[in-house]
Amino acid sequence: MTQTDHPIDTPPRAPSPVHRFGTLAVHAGSPHDPSTGAVIEPISLSTTFAQTAVGKPVGIYEYSRSSNPNRDNFEKAVAAIEHAKYALAFSSGSATTAIILQSLASGSHVISVSDVYGGTHRYFTQVAKAHGVNVTFTPEIEVDISKYIKPETKLVWIESPSNPTLRLVDIRAVASVAHQHGIMVVVDNTFLSPYVQNPLDHGADIVVHSVTKYINGHSDVVMGVAAFNSDSMKERLSFLQNAIGAVPSAFDSWLAHRGLKTLHLRAREATVNATAVAHALEASPHVTAVNYPGLDSHPHRKIALKQHRNGMGGGMVSFRIKGGHEAAERFCQYTSLFTLAESLGGIESLVEVPSSMTHAGIPKEQREAVGVFDDLVRVSCGIEDAEDLKADVLQALEKAVVWPKITNGINGLSTNGA
Numbered sequence: 001m002t003q004t005d006h007p008i009d010t011p012p013r014a015p016s017p018v019h020r021f022g023t024l025a026v027h028a029g030s031p032h033d034p035s036t037g038a039v040i041e042p043i044s045l046s047t048t049f050a051q052t053a054v055g056k057p058v059g060i061y062e063y064s065r066s067s068n069p070n071r072d073n074f075e076k077a078v079a080a081i082e083h084a085k086y087a088l089a090f091s092s093g094s095a096t097t098a099i100i101l102q103s104l105a106s107g108s109h110v111i112s113v114s115d116v117y118g119g120t121h122r123y124f125t126q127v128a129k130a131h132g133v134n135v136t137f138t139p140e141i142e143v144d145i146s147k148y149i150k151p152e153t154k155l156v157w158i159e160s161p162s163n164p165t166l167r168l169v170d171i172r173a174v175a176s177v178a179h180q181h182g183i184m185v186v187v188d189n190t191f192l193s194p195y196v197q198n199p200l201d202h203g204a205d206i207v208v209h210s211v212t213k214y215i216n217g218h219s220d221v222v223m224g225v226a227a228f229n230s231d232s233m234k235e236r237l238s239f240l241q242n243a244i245g246a247v248p249s250a251f252d253s254w255l256a257h258r259g260l261k262t263l264h265l266r267a268r269e270a271t272v273n274a275t276a277v278a279h280a281l282e283a284s285p286h287v288t289a290v291n292y293p294g295l296d297s298h299p300h301r302k303i304a305l306k307q308h309r310n311g312m313g314g315g316m317v318s319f320r321i322k323g324g325h326e327a328a329e330r331f332c333q334y335t336s337l338f339t340l341a342e343s344l345g346g347i348e349s350l351v352e353v354p355s356s357m358t359h360a361g362i363p364k365e366q367r368e369a370v371g372v373f374d375d376l377v378r379v380s381c382g383i384e385d386a387e388d389l390k391a392d393v394l395q396a397l398e399k400a401v402v403w404p405k406i407t408n409g410i411n412g413l414s415t416n417g418a
Ligand SMILES: Cc1ncc(COP(=O)(O)O)c(C=O)c1O
Pocket: 092, 093, 094, 095, 117, 119, 120, 159, 163, 188, 190, 191, 209, 210, 211, 212, 222, 223, 224, 343
């Protein structure tokens, strides 16, 4: 991409939605079927569409990789709830990241926050370089973005909240510096979902999601999406969507669209649950630190109040447990409602140890520099009942931290006695 055909050539024009979030989630991109009146759209599995003469398709569709009704409807719904003019869906969140990076010309430079999702870090460090795109990471992007900007810098990548340390970035502050240099700003909004945060409203140029998480919300679809306002960006990314072909199936698009219709209900409930769990963790003697943007103790709470709907903290919490990595692993064994598994944002609660699971690929020193210590545990709160989740966390803490001390004590006694 050259300086002249930079995507920020069209002033962002966000459509002004008439309706509120829940109404948009239920109705955007959801036309009744014109032939049968079906209230829920049919799944259009056909890979190809008949033409009445050469180059004259019956409707607007020709071949399903290029576009199909279910993907179109899903994309319209995401655009509506992200306050964007356009949205494009891809076969995964990772494919979305890859395609945005591929849209940059060889020789381009990217500035990224340090604590990005492990797979994003892997793409930035091991794949982007192969097509001539170099990435500089910084843990304090608001402070030192100017220091890293070069003539070749074309893109700034933000994850807010970051995964798994839940640090926040002031999107407006970063975007105002980046835009002075014609640099576009991408925000990975996976951890909050469009219900809690709309990055385009805070100056971002593109917002991306792993749809796999909150937007689909039922842990049964892998998909990604990018939403934005620029016409030239639409042209460029649609071209790559078709040319690379990393597209979601019609069935997955239909499923993800169904999930999206209840996003507001799920995101609210997950926040209620995560808030209860975060407070319980903060009060526990077995925990040394809690990362949750909904807590007043969070170092970026002011940003949450500015950027998140009603200052909501979202459904993700991470914490450092007393007793090191072993205690972190034991905690995951002892929870009964939180399932030990990667991923997040589904209706069911999950738990994981980032240092040996999602972030295992990042070298230890780099991980620890951004707070991903071996004793860090990450939980994704689902939509079960808050009291049950809290009780599950507290009993698992007791077993993971206190039981080994008692067992050691008993062992010690018996040894002494012998
Ligand atoms: C913040 C974030 N971004 C992107 C991704 C990648 O998404 P996917 O797994 O759909 O490729 C993930 C996956 O966990 C993620 O957590």
